[in-house]
Structures are given as C-alpha cells and as structure tokens.
Amino acid sequence: xxxxxxxxxxxxxxxxxxxxxxxxxxxxxxxxxxxxxxxxxxxxxxxxxxxxxxxxxxxxxxxxxxxxxxxxxxxxxxxxxxxxxxxxxxxxxxxxxxxxxxxxxxxxxxxxxxxxxxxxxxxxxxxxxxxxxxxxxxxxxxxxxxxxxxxxxxxxxxxxxxxxxxxxxxxxxxxxxxxxxxxxxxxxxxxxxxxxxxxxxxxxxxxxxxxxxxxxxxxxxxxxxxxxxxxxxxxxxxxxxxxxxxxxxxxxxxxxxxxxxxxxxxxxxxxxxxxxxxxxxxxxxxxxxxxxxxxxxx
Amino acid sequence: xxxxxxxxxxxxxxxxxxxxxxxxxxxxxxxxxxxxxxxxxxxxxxxxxxxxxxxxxxxxxxxxxxxxxxxxxxxxxxxxxxxxxxxxxxxxxxxxxxxxxxxxxxxxxxxxxxxxxxxxxxxxxxxxxxxxxxxxxxxxxxxxxxxxxxxxxxxxxxxxxxxxxxxxxxxxxxxxxxxxxxxxxxxxxxxxxxxxxxxxxxxxxxxxxxxxxxxxxxxxxxxxxxxxxxxxxxxxxxxxxxxxxxxxxxxxxxxxxxxxxxxxxxxxxxxxxxxxxxxxxxxxxxxxxxxxxxxxxx
Numbered sequence: 001x002x003x004x005x006x007x008x009x010x011x012x013x014x015x016x017x018x019x020x021x022x023x024x025x026x027x028x029x030x031x032x033x034x035x036x037x038x039x040x041x042x043x044x045x046x047x048x049x050x051x052x053x054x055x056x057x058x059x060x061x062x063x064x065x066x067x068x069x070x071x072x073x074x075x076x077x078x079x080x081x082x083x084x085x086x087x088x089x090x091x092x093x094x095x096x097x098x099x100x101x102x103x104x105x106x107x108x109x110x111x112x113x114x115x116x117x118x119x120x121x122x123x124x125x126x127x128x129x130x131x132x133x134x135x136x137x138x139x140x141x142x143x144x145x146x147x148x149x150x151x152x153x154x155x156x157x158x159x160x161x162x163x164x165x166x167x168x169x170x171x172x173x174x175x176x177x178x179x180x181x182x183x184x185x186x187x188x189x190x191x192x193x194x195x196x197x198x199x200x201x202x203x204x205x206x207x208x209x210x211x212x213x214x215x216x217x218x219x220x221x222x223x224x225x226x227x228x229x230x231x232x233x234x235x236x237x238x239x240x241x242x243x244x245x246x247x248x249x250x251x252x253x254x255x256x257x258x259x260x261x262x263x264x265x266x267x268x269x270x271x272x273x274x275x276x277x278x279x280x281x282x283x284x285x286x287x288x289x290x291x292x293x294x295x296x297x298x
Numbered sequence: 299x300x301x302x303x304x305x306x307x308x309x310x311x312x313x314x315x316x317x318x319x320x321x322x323x324x325x326x327x328x329x330x331x332x333x334x335x336x337x338x339x340x341x342x343x344x345x346x347x348x349x350x351x352x353x354x355x356x357x358x359x360x361x362x363x364x365x366x367x368x369x370x371x372x373x374x375x376x377x378x379x380x381x382x383x384x385x386x387x388x389x390x391x392x393x394x395x396x397x398x399x400x401x402x403x404x405x406x407x408x409x410x411x412x413x414x415x416x417x418x419x420x421x422x423x424x425x426x427x428x429x430x431x432x433x434x435x436x437x438x439x440x441x442x443x444x445x446x447x448x449x450x451x452x453x454x455x456x457x458x459x460x461x462x463x464x465x466x467x468x469x470x471x472x473x474x475x476x477x478x479x480x481x482x483x484x485x486x487x488x489x490x491x492x493x494x495x496x497x498x499x500x501x502x503x504x505x506x507x508x509x510x511x512x513x514x515x516x517x518x519x520x521x522x523x524x525x526x527x528x529x530x531x532x533x534x535x536x537x538x539x540x541x542x543x544x545x546x547x548x549x550x551x552x553x554x555x556x557x558x559x560x561x562x563x564x565x566x567x568x569x570x571x572x573x574x575x576x577x578x579x580x581x582x583x584x585x586x587x588x589x590x591x592x593x594x595x596x
C-alpha cells in the first residue's frame with residue numbers, strides 16, 4: 001500500500017544524510033569552505049595578503065604561512081573560460097581547481113581578498129606576448145570581463161615535507177626550480193602545451209616519504225609524476241630550470257618531479273587569440289584561508 | 299654540487315609514477331576511459347545504442363544493460379556552457395560530470411555514439427518552454443553550437459542494489475519516482491533551482507546496505523541525501539512523483555532519497571535566456587561504454 005506522507009515522522013526515522021559533507025574534491029571546487037566554517041584563526045592569512053597589497057611582501061611565497069593552502073592564479077576573458085575550465089578538468093594533476101572567481105569578486109577561499117593586489121607579484125600577457133611584471137593589476141580587471149581561476153599549489157605541502165626529509169630550495173632560501181617536460185597535456189580547443197613540473201631532490205631512501213606525504217593532497221597536485229632520470233621526461237639540464245632557481249643536488253640524490261600549476265599558466269599565456277591574460281609570477285602565490293589539513297584528500 | 303643530467307640513468311632509478319593512473323574522479327571527467335582501455339566486451343553497449351537509434355527500444359532504461367554506467371544528457375548553446383559547467387561542479391552530488399561533448403562529436407565514454415539518436419527518448423525546450431518529446435534530435439544539433447553534458451545516473455548502481463535488497467520500481471516494472479525537494483542548489487549566473495531526488499523505499503534494516511552499496515559510486519550520485527520524513531525535504535505526497543511513476547511503499551518501509559540528474563536538467567530548461575536546450579526524457583538514459591566497476595570511487 002502506498003502510504004500517506006503523514007505516516008512519516010522524522011522522530012521515528014533514521015537521521016538524514018546531509019549532502020554537503022560528502023567529497024567536494026570530486027568536483028574540484030571546494031565552495032564548501034565558504035559556507036559553514038568559522039573564519040577564526042584565519043586572520044593570519046588575511047594579514048599576509050594585506051602585506052602583499054601594501055607592497056610590504058615581494059618574494060616567492062614558499063615557506064610563508066605554512067598553515068595555509070597556496071594557490072596559482074590565472075585570469076582570462078570569459079569568452080575563453082569554458083574551454084579553459086574543460087582543459088583544467090582534463091589535466092587535473094597539473095590543475096586542481098580550488099575556486100573560480102568573476103571580475104572583482106572575492107574568492108570563497110580567501111575572504112575579502114582583492115585578486116588584483118593581494119599576490120606578491122603578477123605577470124601580464126596580451127595575445128600570447130609578455131607585457132610586464134607588476135605588483136598591481138587592478139587597472140586591467142574591468143577591461144575584458146576577466147574570470148580568475150585559482151589552482152592548487154605544491155607549496156601547500158612542502159613545509160610538511162621539509163620537516164620530514166628537508167626541501168632543498170627552502171634550505172637554500174630560493175624559489176623552487178620548475179621545468180618544462182615532454183609530457184603532453186590533454187588538449188581542448190586552443191589550450192595545449194606540455195606538463196610543467198617542480199623538482200625537489202631527495203635521497204632514494206626518502207622517496208617513499210615524499211610520495212606518501214604529498215599523495216594525500218590531490219588538491220595540491222598530489223604525489224610525484226616521476227623520479228629519477230630527467231631526460232626520460234624531456235628535461236635536458238637540471239642546472240637550468242625554466243622558472244625559479246637552480247638548487248644543489250648532492251651525490252646519491254634523485255630528482256623528484258611533481259605536477260606544477262605553471263602548466264596551465266603556460267597553456268593560457270601562449271594563446272594568441274586571448275587578448276589579455278593575468279597570472280601570478282611563478283612562485284609568488286595567493287595565500288588562501290584554507291588550512292592545509294582541510295585540503296587532505298578522502 | 300649540481301649534477302649533470304648524464305649522471306642520471308633510468309636503470310639505477312626508482313620507477314616513474316605515471317600521472318594518469320591517479321584519480322580521474324577528482325576532476326569529474328573520466329577522459330581516461332577513452333585512452334588506454336580496450337573496447338572488448340563493450341559491444342553490448344554499442345548494440346543497445348543502435349537499438350535506440352533504430353527506434354527498437356523506447357522505454358526507461360532502468361534494469362537495462364546493468365553492466366554499464368548510464369548517463370543523463372543536457373545539451374545547451376556554448377554561450378551558456380561556462381556557467382552551466384560551474385553550476386555542475388558546485389552541485390556535484392546532483393551533477394557528477396562524466397563527459398563534455400561538442401556538437402556532433404562522439405563522447406569518449408560511448409564510442410561512435412550519436413547523441414542525437416542513441417538515447418531512447420528526448421525532450422526539447424526553447425527559451426524555457428517545453429516544445430516536444432522526440433526520438434531523434436539530429437535536426438537541432440547544428441542550430442545553436444550545442445555543447446552536451448553527460449552526467450552520472452543512479453540507474454548505474456541500482457541493479458546491484460536490487461540484487462541485495464530489492465528495488466521497488468524494478469519489481470513493479472516502472473520508471474523510478476522522482477521528486478522536487480526544497481533543498482536549494484548552489485547557484486551560478488542564471489542557473490538556480492532545487493535538488494531533485496529519486497526515491498526507493500526499503501525496510502529500516504536495509505538502510506545501511508543502501509548507503510554502503512551506493513556511496514561507492516560518487517560518479518553516479520553516491521549515497522542517499524535523506525531517508526525518512528519526506529516533508530523534511532519539501533516532498534508533500536510520495537504518491538505523486540514529479541517525474542516517473544508512483545511505486546508501492548509497504549508498511550514499515552522508509553523512503554530513501556538520492557540526488558538525481560534531473561536537478562541539472564531542470565536548472566537548464568527553466569532558463570528563458572537559453573534559446574534551445576535538449577535533454578533526455580527522465581528515465582530514458584544513455585547507455586555508456588563504462589563498466590560499472592570502473593566508476594567505483596577511490
């Protein structure tokens with residue numbers, strides 16, 4: 001017999017299963033962060049962004065504010081945003097999406113942040129050509145109906161890795177070395193290119209620790225894609241990174257390579273059809289409100 | 299000392315860690331299915347789609363080809379696709395994306411499928427108004443530069459659930475009952491609306507089995523969002539589903555509610571600004587090439 005609604009009383013029923021507790025990472029968009037959580041304790045992230053806004057911090061953000069998730073920034077006109085979003089989803093190791101932000105809006109993952117000023121340093125491109133490096137891009141934001149994509153960054157977990165096995169560029173006060181590889185991205189429309197990786201050397205006995213520590217954070221690129229012979233992934237000379245700084249590699253160490261958000265930065269800035277693209281300067285990331293623990297995968 | 303590239307030999311190095319083995323579900327787009335896997339054994343899915351194309355199958359697809367993942371279809375003009383894709387990512391319990399397909403292309407997840415003819419039945423909308431129900435939409439596809447979104451469906455796991463605890467609409471040879479709820483979606487741009495759910499009644503002792511069996515499949519909506527009192531989620535009368543058929547609820551049974559892909563179908567067809575939208579008819583899904591086991595979450 002079909003029962004009447006009135007026969008159902010919540011008191012006698014099992015508890016409801018709220019949707020929102022389940023797996024934001026499956027979507028790649030942690031909007032959940034903005035909803036029910038307190039901002040308590042996140043003032044440090046906000047204050048760091050204010051220092052960037054005032055020009056008081058103008059360096060790579062590695063080892064800065066290690067409690068908080070860091071993010072890559074790519075801003076392109078809305079006309080190109082659908083293709084770029086598909087490209088990001090199909091290359092999610094390089095491009096784990098954290099948020100999508102329209103024009104002057106603040107991101108869900110960084111309360112009251114101004115994306116035009118709150119990163120230490122930006123690069124501006126027009127029709128695929130580099131125009132300038134700057135600390136303030138506010139004059140560009142209204143120009144082309146820009147959409148900003150915030151993408152996870154390996155700086156998120158590297159302080160943790162540093163405590164366990166030592167991270168060379170932190171020891172040497174440098175920016176992380178980044179290399180272009182020969183591993184092709186899945187392409188969509190005008191977005192192509194190869195995977196870009198960050199490199200951290202380690203002793204072979206520490207490799208498992210490197211994998212285990214970082215694989216828990218798919219929203220920050222997760223585990224390495226390669227360890228060992230650089231030429232196997234198209235890197236000719238570890239002494240000449242394409243971005244960032246050269247670091248020391250000691251005898252017996254192996255280079256370990258992780259996907260890098262510069263992958264999507266390169267894919268977007270190289271498009272001649274895109275009249276304006278604004279990105280962070282490699283290594284100069286957004287400090288978000290997300291505690292590192294909150295990004296841990298399921 | 300920085301070492302020369304020539305000092306690295308793959309023979310002496312740990313194995314590489316291939317990217318593509320890792321976690322497609324984190325992106326919501328299982329493009330991986332199209333890449334390295336054999337099509338062996340998938341002829342059954344293709345033959346089913348051919349039957350639809352020839353008009354030989356014209357019913358709901360529940361309990362059809364239970365080895366294969368089923369998918370919702372929503373086709374809208376590319377101008378609206380970026381907002382819709384964001385909406386899908388932010389409401390991923392209702393809208394777990396399986397693929398995105400442009401115009402007349404075949405989906406990665408259904409080889410050589412023609413999305414205009416290979417589902418049993420479609421609905422066509424113009425500027426938010428229902429136009430017709432049809433078995434062939436090929437005359438519309440070129441009209442508006444359509445992008446098709448394929449979204450996971452609970453029919454994927456319900457044969458498995460039927461074997462364990464019995465699924466009422468399969469027992470009664472009906473289409474699954476679907477209800478509009480009062481649970482609001484996250485909205486983006488012009489895409490709004492409330493969650494739509496499928497309902498399957500079960501004895502309270504079977505509820506844990508329902509949750510466990512379905513939670514393994516986030517790409518097919520995963521576990522239930524609610525069990526028990528329908529009015530708690532805005533459903534007035536279980537005897538009057540908004541889509542599909544009324545089913546028997548026996549004494550002592552509780553209704554269990556799962557997110558339904560009709561959620562995004564409703565959100566898109568209700569937009570007056572969208573000149574043309576094409577969807578499957580509720581319950582008349584695409585049979586894909588993906589084996590159900592391949593969709594199991596990590």
